[in-house]
Amino acid sequence: MFVNEIKIENFRNISFMGLFPDKGINVIYGENGQGKTNILEAIWLFTGCKSFRTSKDSELIKFNSENAKISVEFESKLRKNTASVFIEKNRQAFLNGVQLTSPRELIGKYYSVIFSPVHLSLIKDGPLNRRKFIDAAISQIDETYAKKLMYYNHLINQKNALLKNTAEDASLLNTFDIWDEKIAESGAAVIKCRIDYLKMLEEIASDIYSGISDKKENMKIIYAGSFGFESESTDCIRENFLKNLRKNRSNDLYLKNTTCGPHRDDIEILIKDISARKFGSQGQQRSASLALKFGEAEIIKRIKGEEPVILLDDVLSELDLTRQNFILNKIKNKQVFITCCEKETVSRLCTGKVYKIENGNEVK
Ligand SMILES: Nc1ncnc2c1ncn2[C@@H]1O[C@H](COP(=O)(O)OP(=O)(O)O)[C@@H](O)[C@H]1O
Ligand SMILES: [Mg+2]
DSSP, X not given: OEEEEEEEEEETTEEEEEEOOOSSEEEEXXXXXXXXXXXXXXXXXXXXXXXXSOSOGGGGBOTTOSOEEEEXXXXXXXXXXXXXXXXXXXXXXXXXXXXXXXXXXXXXXXXEEEEOHHHHTTTTSOHHHHHHHHHHHHHHHOHHHHHHHHHHHHHHHHHHHHHHHTTTOGGGGGGHHHHHHHHHHHHHHHHHHHHHHHHHHHHHHHHHHHHHTTTSOOEEEEEEOSSOOSSOSHHHHHHHHHHHHHHTHHHHHHHTSOOSSGGGOEEEEEETTEEHHHHOOHHHHHHHHHHHHHHHHHHHHHHHSOOOEEEEESOGGGSOHHHHXXXXXXXXXXXXXXXXXXXXXXXXXXXXXXXXXXXXXXXX
């Protein structure tokens, strides 16, 4: 999959920019705060997902402008497409001239994988970032997943509000059984999707990891649930989830929070059968993060038959030469946008186009 043309208007610090990217490597360089990541963010929005930096669409509009617009021509195996994303109060998307009911309808039409310094610390960070990673990865290949997750989060918010209000209105307690059943059913569906995804990811990422580590080490991925289940069937997960919601009820009432469920789950990465988060070296943790991210790209390719557009935001300069070379090897035959501060970091390997960005403009 390739982006042939991109036009950006009143987006972040960019008033207007038009680019005709290379089908291989595109280097975007310039000093800090000039608008490099903004370009990647604009390209990312065609995944149909929210920005990787903010959930508030209005932040994307250039200060003092009323709206922002980004248009692309992209080429998938099947056809050339034009798409645009228009941002006013929220995002609206158009594909081949037709307005979509939601930008999410772009999912399955265009694919990207973003890799930024946040992802380099994926292994050692708290569970929230690992959940975000896996949720975003599944959302791109399964249009129904984001809906499942949103519904689950909605139920949890409602339940937590009830937990807070029971002190004043004890009759609310009677409604808990019904809420818990809904939560267990919807949460089990979320967990099932995550477990299935992680199985695929483990197979691919462990291969990639052993490639980076010179076949010396193995990597495993485990779904670290906030409650246990004997089998991975959706029914079994649901039953155990319900059991735990009931068991935790008095504690949850005391804490005014639902303390188990997919919103509390984690992913554990093992290297040589030991927790990489707790015991891994920085090098092992970074290699594992790379393996997860390139695993995400490989899954898109296998399942959807399209190479995702790769967005590498400021990561190369953070890595040693071996890992840099590993990345540059992995991105062959893909379209890539790489941002960096020094042109030299990538120019030695770059055969594509180079864009210099200053104050939201491309300078020749
Ligand atoms: N909505 C906005 N309107 C105008 N400028 C913005 C907006 N959001 C961010 N910026 C500006 O964009 C710049 C950061 O751009 P960014 O792409 O993150 O820089 P970098 O080149 O370091 O990747 C900052 O100068 C910031 O003030
Ligand atoms: Mg940046």
